[in-house]
Amino acid sequence: xxxxxxxxxDLLTLSQDQFNCLVPYFTVFAGTCLSILLSVWGAIKAKWxxxxxxxxxxxxxxxxxxxxxQGTSQSLFNGMMVSDSYSHFFNxxxxxxxxxxxxxxxxxxxxxxxxHPEYYVLVLFAALGMMLMTSAQDLIVLFVxxxxxxxxxxxxVGFRRNDRKCNEAAMxxxxxxxxxxxxxxxxxxxxxxxTGSTEIHSVxxxxxxxxxxxxxxFGLGFSMVLFGFLFKVAAVPFHMWMPDVYEGAPVPVTGFMxxxxxxxxxxxxxxxxxxxxxxxxxxxxIQSHLHDIxxxxxxxxxxxxxxxxxxxVNLKRMxxxxxxxxxxxxxxxxxxxTRSELGFAPGVMYILIYSAMNLGAFVILTLLSSxxxxxxxxxxxxxxxxxxxxxxxxxxxxxxxxxxxPPTAGFAAKYxxxxxxxxxxxxxxxxxxxxxxxxxxxxxxxxxxxxxMRDPVGSPPVLRxxxxxxxxxxxxxxxxIEVGVLPEQMIDLAKRVVLSL
Amino acid sequence: xxxxxWVVLSFCAIIFFIGFTGVLIRRNILVILMSIELMxxxxxxxxxxxxxxxxxMGGQMSVFFVITVAAAESAVGLGLVIAMFRTxxxxxxxxIQFLKE
Numbered sequence: 001x002x003x004x005x006x007x008x009x010d011l012l013t014l015s016q017d018q019f020n021c022l023v024p025y026f027t028v029f030a031g032t033c034l035s036i037l038l039s040v041w042g043a044i045k046a047k048w049x050x051x052x053x054x055x056x057x058x059x060x061x062x063x064x065x066x067x068x069x070q071g072t073s074q075s076l077f078n079g080m081m082v083s084d085s086y087s088h089f090f091n092x093x094x095x096x097x098x099x100x101x102x103x104x105x106x107x108x109x110x111x112x113x114x115x116h117p118e119y120y121v122l123v124l125f126a127a128l129g130m131m132l133m134t135s136a137q138d139l140i141v142l143f144v145x146x147x148x149x150x151x152x153x154x155x156x157v158g159f160r161r162n163d164r165k166c167n168e169a170a171m172x173x174x175x176x177x178x179x180x181x182x183x184x185x186x187x188x189x190x191x192x193x194x195t196g197s198t199e200i201h202s203v204x205x206x207x208x209x210x211x212x213x214x215x216x217x218f219g220l221g222f223s224m225v226l227f228g229f230l231f232k233v234a235a236v237p238f239h240m241w242m243p244d245v246y247e248g249a250p251v252p253v254t255g256f257m258x259x260x261x262x263x264x265x266x267x268x269x270x271x272x273x274x275x276x277x278x279x280x281x282x283x284x285x286i287q288s289h290l291h292d293i294x295x296x297x298x299x300x301x302x303x304x305x306x307x308x309x310x311x312x313v314n315l316k317r318m319x320x321x322x323x324x325x326x327x328x329x330x331x332x333x334x335x336x337x338t339r340s341e342l343g344f345a346p347g348v349m350y351i352l353i354y355s356a357m358n359l360g361a362f363v364i365l366t367l368l369s370s371x372x373x374x375x376x377x378x379x380x381x382x383x384x385x386x387x388x389x390x391x392x393x394x395x396x397x398x399x400x401x402x403x404x405x406p407p408t409a410g411f412a413a414k415y416x417x418x419x420x421x422x423x424x425x426x427x428x429x430x431x432x433x434x435x436x437x438x439x440x441x442x443x444x445x446x447x448x449x450x451x452x453m454r455d456p457v458g459s460p461p462v463l464r465x466x467x468x469x470x471x472x473x474x475x476x477x478x479x480x481i482e483v484g485v486l487p488e489q490m491i492d493l494a495k496r497v498v499l500s501l
Numbered sequence: 502x503x504x505x506x507w508v509v510l511s512f513c514a515i516i517f518f519i520g521f522t523g524v525l526i527r528r529n530i531l532v533i534l535m536s537i538e539l540m541x542x543x544x545x546x547x548x549x550x551x552x553x554x555x556x557x558m559g560g561q562m563s564v565f566f567v568i569t570v571a572a573a574e575s576a577v578g579l580g581l582v583i584a585m586f587r588t589x590x591x592x593x594x595x596x597i598q599f600l601k602e
Contacts, residue, residue: 140562140563140566140567143566143567143570144566144570147570147573147574151573151574151577154577154581155577155580155581158581158584161584161587161588162587162588163588164588164589167581167584167585167588167589168585168589170581170584170585171530171581171582171585174577174578174581175524175530175533175537178537178574178578179521179524179537179540182517182520182521182537182540182541182544183521183540185541185544185567186517186540186543186544186547189544189547189548189551189560189563190547192548192551192559192560192563193510193547193550193551193554193555196555196557197557197559198559198560198563
């Protein structure tokens, strides 16, 4: 009971500065509660109120985070959470991802006859979970936030209740996801046992103070945490669930998962890796062990993702494998983060740019899909460019950016990641990365070939692009091209963000 | 009676891996859900044991959060099972294979 006395009430009360740091979280929480109220209030049956409240919430919270990104680090709730540039940078990604998912799915939900307001509530709650997850400084807070995010996404994946594929995808994701969370949690419990704390700075301090006395329990613990995260980011060999889930989920949800979910997992991964002493303070044996696991996983992820994507004819599945490949590049950025002058900046920048281009591509896929997410095969895209030149142009920009062709943002991001990996002396990985990236150009360009150079089959119905989807696509194009042409600003931002870690 | 911590910890590890194996090899989804609960409860026991060993309250507090999350998780899981049963008329993982290469 001695331990109870160490809780100091003054650390739990919020000062004005701390309160200001929490405004984005409060905003999203309040917006979510308001959306729930509106969605169960019998008097309002229209879809507009919840949609508008959800979008506004995201916008307001984004503005708040944009302001706070300049601020200093603040430790909150007795050191269980932190508000620094890093967490607010990621908040921007999550909220942006949620906002444009909501925009992209507004008309889609009408067409699929599943316009239930719960959809927006779940997206907002998932975004809140992501925000808390990257700000968490304590493994238990991290776990609760992770589950908040995952539970909402399980439901979103199975949102088309009467569809077998959808149900199956949700069930698979639920079983594997909860097992992975349990593994991660067991790892956290073992780390707690070995170091006496779940708070990641105390863990780091313990690791630095006792470099030699770390027992197998700690090793086992951090391996399990590592595997849990590798599962969440869908790195090979823990990627099996991903293509199935991405194919089965409704298209906008898939877009949300490839961007928000992945960014959240990566953002937290970097924090936890640093906390268990990656790059500083940990004994060299564990260090090289950790490095080897990441090395193998990174190489396999780049190869498997790109090569299997070659054979896919369903666009959703192809983008799922391409997303696995991008996980590989992101892992490369993290792997070389501690030994290059730019640090984790290239990795962090890659996450943002990857989210922007992937989200854009998925908003377009949402528009192209017809009833029940069918008609998303390559040959269904034949001749789309004649009917929808602007949509095809936007899709080409996103696909070229994913392939890493200048002057798009994907090029700048990939260049930086490979550059920092060369500085970190990871030459073999860079060779694998560049070669597999060259392979990836094939399947990205194949889509363009179908869109521009094939004759249309039959007469496909004319797509109506809603104002909201148009807005989402335009913003993503803006980011993709702007960062591609003038990357300096973004690099500076990423550097500053990473410094706050 | 005093039980050595390592005995309890090994016990937890065994339960955890029984749960993990259950998730991997069992075919009935309800049994898989039980296996997941088993894993989470093994983690709870681990937390409590370490908490006692380290004379630190953090571990016991964590258990409350884990229990809550586990409850939420099984609620969502059972909801998904019902949704699946309505369309597939089965809770057997062998029956669900629409999403394959």
